Amino acid sequence: MRVYDLIKRKRDGGTLTGEEIRFIIDGYVKGKIPDYQVSALLMAIYFRGMNSRENWDLTQAMIQSGRVLDLSSLSAPKIDKHSTGGVGDKVSLVLAPLAASAGICVPMMAGRGLGHTGGTLDKLAAIRGLRVDLSEAELRDQLKQIGVAIVGQTRDLAPADRRLYTLRDVTATVDCIPLIASSIMSKKLAEGIDGLVLDVKVGSGAFMKTLAQGLKLAREMVEIGRRAGHKVVALLTDMDQPLGRAVGNALEVREALETLRGGGPEDIRKLCVELGAWMMKLGRLVRDLRPARIRLQSLIDDQTALVKFKEMVVHQGGDPAVIDNPELLPVARYQVPVVSRQEGYVSCIQTEVIGNAAMVLGAGRERIESSIDPSVGIMLQKKRGDRVKRGEVLAEIHFNDQTQKQQVTKMIQGAYLFSDRRPPPHPLIQAIVTQKGVRVIRN
Numbered sequence: 001m002r003v004y005d006l007i008k009r010k011r012d013g014g015t016l017t018g019e020e021i022r023f024i025i026d027g028y029v030k031g032k033i034p035d036y037q038v039s040a041l042l043m044a045i046y047f048r049g050m051n052s053r054e055n056w057d058l059t060q061a062m063i064q065s066g067r068v069l070d071l072s073s074l075s076a077p078k079i080d081k082h083s084t085g086g087v088g089d090k091v092s093l094v095l096a097p098l099a100a101s102a103g104i105c106v107p108m109m110a111g112r113g114l115g116h117t118g119g120t121l122d123k124l125a126a127i128r129g130l131r132v133d134l135s136e137a138e139l140r141d142q143l144k145q146i147g148v149a150i151v152g153q154t155r156d157l158a159p160a161d162r163r164l165y166t167l168r169d170v171t172a173t174v175d176c177i178p179l180i181a182s183s184i185m186s187k188k189l190a191e192g193i194d195g196l197v198l199d200v201k202v203g204s205g206a207f208m209k210t211l212a213q214g215l216k217l218a219r220e221m222v223e224i225g226r227r228a229g230h231k232v233v234a235l236l237t238d239m240d241q242p243l244g245r246a247v248g249n250a251l252e253v254r255e256a257l258e259t260l261r262g263g264g265p266e267d268i269r270k271l272c273v274e275l276g277a278w279m280m281k282l283g284r285l286v287r288d289l290r291p292a293r294i295r296l297q298s299l300i301d302d303q304t305a306l307v308k309f310k311e312m313v314v315h316q317g318g319d320p321a322v323i324d325n326p327e328l329l330p331v332a333r334y335q336v337p338v339v340s341r342q343e344g345y346v347s348c349i350q351t352e353v354i355g356n357a358a359m360v361l362g363a364g365r366e367r368i369e370s371s372i373d374p375s376v377g378i379m380l381q382k383k384r385g386d387r388v389k390r391g392e393v394l395a396e397i398h399f400n401d402q403t404q405k406q407q408v409t410k411m412i413q414g415a416y417l418f419s420d421r422r423p424p425p426h427p428l429i430q431a432i433v434t435q436k437g438v439r440v441i442r443n
Helices: 003-011 018-029 035-048 052-063 091-101 120-124 136-146 159-170 177-189 211-228 249-260 266-282 289-301 304-315 351-361 402-415
Strands: 079-083 106-110 148-152 195-202 231-238 334-339 344-349 377-380 393-399 416-419 429-434 437-440
Touching (some): 052 211, 091 148, 091 266, 091 289, 106 120, 177 195, 195 266, 231 266, 249 304, 351 377, 351 393, 402 416
Parallel strands (some): 079 106, 195 231
């Protein structure tokens, strides 16, 4: 079997067998196949795609490149959630303890941010002392005790994915649906979970810009779950404006805590409840979503989920005083308002621009090795549909470097688009993909 022949066949639109895909992944992880050949194959896949069977074979090969967590000793249903990434997406911070409070075991392996999208681990790093590098034994023990952990991916979990992603990042093949699907699903299925709820972001602040793209990715991932014998559902959710009002790590932790206290932005709370309801359904704790929603709302209102979050912080070495007093979170030296140069109704917020503005401040990474400033970010005062007068505050910048102020101000002002009439409502949840089919949600 020659890699050259496999590259050529895929380049010409052919398919690869499971044995051939395993040969490539195994050889690459062991250093027998060089970067330049795998790069050529990635580009061939980018242009020619993969069918569902190939995608499943690739996912399997990536899972088998490392270890699979054994969580069989835990009796509660083990359900995780994964987001494809957005701006202001602090959902995991609320959802993980909320679902655990409802009886779900949540072994959530999260990532760090890159580019305009934020990372859950970067947000947690704003809590002094909190560890995300738990060993497998520590993870299993914590899940047994409190039912929830948010940690980083271990090095022996789907190591092929880590190597392939690094290569994709430098060969312009990141935005390839088959490669995205296999990357996400290999990591998640290696967690030893029973089921998975996917939050596929769609819109200007997401990698999937259109509903059609989002549906294609969602279908691929749900199909991989079906072939693996796992229960998987995907919710396609709005990313044509930032989620919530806070963009930036400590600011987002503060907003998550506000939500866990029963307040917070309506969209954050609604999405957490809906995702949590599906987690309960996949875990067979409920048959219908409605009683699950009621239960989850009560766990927020009586602050049971907040207590669970505090337990998680304590178990992972974080400072619990932050939960009781969010003012202890890192605070930027300067807070300056950004005022509108126009008037009208906010018709659209170019969300990727907002994410890039936060990255300029230091809230995100332009490169893997970039450092993060947990205190900086943006607080939005106006969102889609709001009436704005000229000179009214659109957002507030939290920053430490005065040289960034003018650039970020212009970026935020340019990200807001206006119309004379209030825009029609835009559904937060746009479609649901299950193994039974697709349901598109209209306005």
